[in-house]
Amino acid sequence: MSLRGRGLRVVFVKNVSLISRKSRSSILICYDPNKCRETNVRDIEALVMLGSEINVKSGVISLLSSFNVPVVVISKLGTAIFSAPVVTLYNEVRRRQYIMTDEEREEIMLNVLFAKFRGFANVLRYYGFIPPEIVELRGQGVSVLQWEAVNSRVFWSEILKLLPPNVLEELKLKYGFEGRRPRAVDPFNKSVSLLYALLYAICLRALLASGLDPTYGLHHKTRYSTPLVYDYSEMFKPLAVHAVIKAFKARKILEVGEDGELTKESVNAIAEEFFKLIKARIQGTRYTIQRLIYINAFRLADRIKGNANTNYTFTYNPKKLKIPQ
Numbered sequence: 001m002s003l004r005g006r007g008l009r010v011v012f013v014k015n016v017s018l019i020s021r022k023s024r025s026s027i028l029i030c031y032d033p034n035k036c037r038e039t040n041v042r043d044i045e046a047l048v049m050l051g052s053e054i055n056v057k058s059g060v061i062s063l064l065s066s067f068n069v070p071v072v073v074i075s076k077l078g079t080a081i082f083s084a085p086v087v088t089l090y091n092e093v094r095r096r097q098y099i100m101t102d103e104e105r106e107e108i109m110l111n112v113l114f115a116k117f118r119g120f121a122n123v124l125r126y127y128g129f130i131p132p133e134i135v136e137l138r139g140q141g142v143s144v145l146q147w148e149a150v151n152s153r154v155f156w157s158e159i160l161k162l163l164p165p166n167v168l169e170e171l172k173l174k175y176g177f178e179g180r181r182p183r184a185v186d187p188f189n190k191s192v193s194l195l196y197a198l199l200y201a202i203c204l205r206a207l208l209a210s211g212l213d214p215t216y217g218l219h220h221k222t223r224y225s226t227p228l229v230y231d232y233s234e235m236f237k238p239l240a241v242h243a244v245i246k247a248f249k250a251r252k253i254l255e256v257g258e259d260g261e262l263t264k265e266s267v268n269a270i271a272e273e274f275f276k277l278i279k280a281r282i283q284g285t286r287y288t289i290q291r292l293i294y295i296n297a298f299r300l301a302d303r304i305k306g307n308a309n310t311n312y313t314f315t316y317n318p319k320k321l322k323i324p325q
Contacts, residue, residue: 052075115314
């Protein structure tokens with residue numbers, strides 16, 4: 001399936017038997033030998049594969065890499081991102097990125113995480129809820145990872161209250177829903193993880209464009225293929241969560257199929273809400289959030305190069321968006 005926001009197209013594939021290279025600029029997605037669809041890679045922002053049983057020819061990976069199109073795989077093992085092996089000169093921003101001190105990395109990451117939690121607070125305010133205070137554990141011998149975990153638990157407990165009571169009850173009875181669990185198989189967690197994956201793909205392209213090395217992170221461990229993508233995307237995650245909440249509040253059908261993945265109708269429903277938000281113009285500016293993902297990547301690169309006055313963070317605030325109905 002192919003989903004499009006204005007200027008943003010993401011191709012989702014599920015229950016596909018084979019993906020092969022068709023030409024120098026297109027791939028062939030086959031559901032069976034007699035049912036194939038050609039897609040021009042120049043037109044897509046990312047390829048997202050749901051499940052781990054899809055066969056992909058090596059020529060497809062090479063072709064997508066040449067067009068700098070990220071590939072995201074969402075399976076029971078989690079989310080994997082394949083970044084294009086872009087040949088980049090050892091530029092100034094990467095030189096500074098590699099020699100940053102622990103203190104510099106921590107300062108930048110804390111600002112990003114504060115922006116994320118402020119964004120979650122704005123989502124709660126948007127629906128008339130009083131958000132919790134950000135828990136201050138700094139200076140008490142607590143690591144950034146522990147500090148983030150404490151605040152995440154606090155905010156997620158409040159975010160889940162935005163779900164309609166009947167929906168929350170159904171999730172508990174049908175799927176054993178226990179809150180935010182990245183590898184859980186209920187529609188809520190699957191939806192959040194899917195939209196996070198979309199953010200990762202967009203953030204990856206933005207970071208590459210800025211000259212930063214996505215494989216060298218600030219906070220996430222290097223066991224992730226692109227740790228800086230996970231770091232940078234944190235402040236945009238409230239948008240993804242808001243899109244899922246909007247889909248559930250609109251009583252759209254969100255279901256998990258027998259294969260343990262979201263149904264096609266569910267993917268369409270949450271992606272529609274996601275594109276509405278990421279393409280919405282911010283009041284008083286000419287920017288959309290999608291555009292700011294790219295702009296802020298360049299600002300982050302500027303900060304890493306040593307400009308301490310550069311504001312590289314983004315705080316999501318749905319009240320300031322011109323959201324199309």
